[in-house]
Amino acid sequence: MSGLFYYLNRLHSGSSPGGPKSQGSAQGPGHVASSVGLSSFRDVIAFLSHSYVGSSLKLLVLGSVVETGRRLFMWFIERFAIKYCTTIRFIQGDPAYEWIVLFLNQENVWRRSREFTVSASNSQRKWAVRAAADATVKANAEYVPMYTQPQLFRWRGYWVEIKRVGNGSNNEMPGPYAMIHGRYVATGASISVTVYTLDMSVLSDLVEEARLRYLEVNRPNVVIYLTDSPQFGPHQTWATVKHKMRRPLSSIILPEGVVDALVNDAKEFLNTENWYNEAGIPHRRGYLLYGPPGTGKTSTIYALAGALNLEIYSLSLASNFVDDSYLQRAASAIPKHGLFLIEDIDCAFPSREDEEEQEMDIMATMQLNIPRPHRGTQRTRSMVTLSGLLNVIDGIGSEEGKLFFATTNHIDRLDAALLRPGRIDHKVQYSLATAPQAHALFMRFFPAWRFSDIASKPGYDIKTETVSQLADVFSTAVPSAEFSTAELQGYLQGYKARPADAAHGVGVWVEQVREERRAREQREAERRAKRQQRKAESLAGLTVSVNTPGLPGAPGMVVPGVVVPTANGPAVPSDAAPATVEPTVNGEKTEAVVVNGTHKEEVKVNGVA
Numbered sequence: 001m002s003g004l005f006y007y008l009n010r011l012h013s014g015s016s017p018g019g020p021k022s023q024g025s026a027q028g029p030g031h032v033a034s035s036v037g038l039s040s041f042r043d044v045i046a047f048l049s050h051s052y053v054g055s056s057l058k059l060l061v062l063g064s065v066v067e068t069g070r071r072l073f074m075w076f077i078e079r080f081a082i083k084y085c086t087t088i089r090f091i092q093g094d095p096a097y098e099w100i101v102l103f104l105n106q107e108n109v110w111r112r113s114r115e116f117t118v119s120a121s122n123s124q125r126k127w128a129v130r131a132a133a134d135a136t137v138k139a140n141a142e143y144v145p146m147y148t149q150p151q152l153f154r155w156r157g158y159w160v161e162i163k164r165v166g167n168g169s170n171n172e173m174p175g176p177y178a179m180i181h182g183r184y185v186a187t188g189a190s191i192s193v194t195v196y197t198l199d200m201s202v203l204s205d206l207v208e209e210a211r212l213r214y215l216e217v218n219r220p221n222v223v224i225y226l227t228d229s230p231q232f233g234p235h236q237t238w239a240t241v242k243h244k245m246r247r248p249l250s251s252i253i254l255p256e257g258v259v260d261a262l263v264n265d266a267k268e269f270l271n272t273e274n275w276y277n278e279a280g281i282p283h284r285r286g287y288l289l290y291g292p293p294g295t296g297k298t299s300t301i302y303a304l305a306g307a308l309n310l311e312i313y314s315l316s317l318a319s320n321f322v323d324d325s326y327l328q329r330a331a332s333a334i335p336k337h338g339l340f341l342i343e344d345i346d347c348a349f350p351s352r353e354d355e356e357e358q359e360m361d362i363m364a365t366m367q368l369n370i371p372r373p374h375r376g377t378q379r380t381r382s383m384v385t386l387s388g389l390l391n392v393i394d395g396i397g398s399e400e401g402k403l404f405f406a407t408t409n410h411i412d413r414l415d416a417a418l419l420r421p422g423r424i425d426h427k428v429q430y431s432l433a434t435a436p437q438a439h440a441l442f443m444r445f446f447p448a449w450r451f452s453d454i455a456s457k458p459g460y461d462i463k464t465e466t467v468s469q470l471a472d473v474f475s476t477a478v479p480s481a482e483f484s485t486a487e488l489q490g491y492l493q494g495y496k497a498r499p500a501d502a503a504h505g506v507g508v509w510v511e512q513v514r515e516e517r518r519a520r521e522q523r524e525a526e527r528r529a530k531r532q533q534r535k536a537e538s539l540a541g542l543t544v545s546v547n548t549p550g551l552p553g554a555p556g557m558v559v560p561g562v563v564v565p566t567a568n569g570p571a572v573p574s575d576a577a578p579a580t581v582e583p584t585v586n587g588e589k590t591e592a593v594v595v596n597g598t599h600k601e602e603v604k605v606n607g608v609a
């Protein structure tokens, strides 16, 4: 700017920049004007070609040309991209996301990445890259590229572009989900894959290759998808993946024929889709494995999934974020031939004990000054309703063949509607270990081949008896149907190389466990008695309506108050206002109905329930 001022001043004073002083003042006005005009133009040109103002203007023009060119180029690229490429998106939580992650890792697409986050490795598949050839180093930590830039690579002669969004890879999305305008909105990580070709089949080939590679890599594993966090959005349910080593079916110790029958049933189901379609029967199959804890229900399902190449989608109804709609979404996101597993399905059906606990809670909320019961030992109640669960089971596989597996320790708590054929088609009962199971478990722990000629080896305790003889000793000493296979397994784990000690010491262990159980049962009985006592005390002073014979009042009418005494004392009438209530609860006669404002609760007055 100062150059421009200098130039204008010079013009005003009639001089050219840098030239000799003008003679204009000595000539006529017209001449002066024309001479000034010509010289001014020349001056401008001269100025522009020599001053840095001129250079700036040139740069400006050049910049505009470049920017216009760039925009034209981008416009062209966009048009080209729309016409000559195809893009697909893989969303985290969908099984296909796992395929593409593995594929890209194998293709080493991110090798140019220079930014990594490091995290202790866990069993989840991540975007980790191999940081060192040494496998032990890799096992300790995972180096996850930041992927801030899109990456381009060649695959089968085609250019493929990869972009990743979400999960902190860039700033476009804050994470798997976020609170936006007071609502949770799915913002999970995703990968977009663009293939530059007109041929659509290239893209599906790429996806298929990714899938096959994934299956190949995971051949020794069972893949388990879990829902362990409250994710939102249509693809956000199965976000966590675990890989477990396949377990041979032969390692499951059950009465003869049980495992085979189950596996054959599942195989037949998977192979007879057409039959189901032709018969007009929904292509679904439900299995219920029930019995005491630690008897092998879950192990059987994992072994079966491994044998039949099925992926497991495991969900717990006890999770506090799983309600009917979440369950519905999760089930519908399971792909064909996925194994849908609900463990401990009975938690959707409260037991009598649970209901009593809830009763105590209600009393406490009635401001009766009752201390809230200790919640530590209470089972988690599910937010899923029976009808929600039935809807989901009915929906599974209505379009595609999916297997539904449920496990429970309390089949008696399950509603008959759930157990009817069409929902549960195949039931397997598990029991505490029998003598043959104990024998088989012992033989599995101490395979004869390992102990055949070790009599002289230090550390091993076999001297005279064979493993088979020791297994006989063991299975005879373990009382039948008193211990779970898991309990026996836990005991044997303490004797890895000492089968003789294991076999001969099991009698002492049995007595110890029995003693522990007796003590636990006693504690439990005391706890129950205390709870009953608390409940009896809490009823004292309540105004109730009574329709019990022997006490005043007719069914359907609240007697003007009867104050329920403690379990020992007599009923005392009060003068509370009468009100009409139902004489029964759920169609069953009640002994008394507690009335408190708008709340009405069934209780048993005599011999407190």
Ligand SMILES: Nc1ncnc2c1ncn2[C@@H]1O[C@H](COP(=O)(O)OP(=O)(O)OP(=O)(O)O)[C@@H](O)[C@H]1O
Binding pocket: 251, 252, 253, 254, 291, 292, 293, 294, 295, 296, 297, 298, 299, 300, 407, 408, 409, 430, 485, 486, 487, 489
């Ligand atoms: N019948 C069995 N055969 C082989 N191993 C078993 C068997 N039962 C239990 N186990 C072993 O005990 C452990 C627990 O078994 P698992 O989880 O399958 O029992 P579960 O019946 O599903 O128990 P829960 O009802 O508590 O879920 C596993 O390590 C498993 O190897």
